Amino acid sequence: MYHQVHPKRKLLQPEETEEEKQFRAIYQQIAGDDMQICANELKTILKNVLSKHNDIKSEGFSLETCRSMIALMDTDGTGKLNLQEFKHLWKKIKDWQLIFKRYDKDKTWSISSFEMRNAVNDAGFQLNRQLYDIIAMRYADERLNIDFDSYICCFVRLEGMFRAFNAFDKDGDGIIKLNVLEWLQLTMYS
Structure with a gap:
């Protein structure tokens, strides 16, 4: 019996889209x-x-928000983002932006604090009423509206806090025990 030998097939990498090419070029230029x-x-x-x-109306994010974003996505602990970490961050921003647009029906690039509750749920964060009130106090303006930049800042913070908690919750029971230095470490870089 003869066995046919096939040359090693190259695994096909998906072609970079035009957006990804521009993305990489901008990243390399700035990095x-x-x-x-x-x-x-x-x-x-x-x-x-x-x-x-054109579909995202934002003047850009504050330096503090950018620091929070780095803390969230900096998986290798360098205090900076490599291309993969940045791509992951950009994917999160795009996903969260789709949720935001769902509630920004009047296209003012702000949502009410009540709509924020639904957006938070849609993003997969399960919170209680007290935490929704805290979010409104922290991120809403005097008319209880939350603009896009504050919205992203809040989601970055939630994502980072859940990730950090889960890292300490070794047995997955939803309870962690921290000493003061662990608490400071957990809250300082988020």
């Missing part, structure tokens, strides 16, 4: 030689990327 971006560079790159999207 520089180390191919990592710090908070200031992240602020610049997000402003550039957002300006190319």
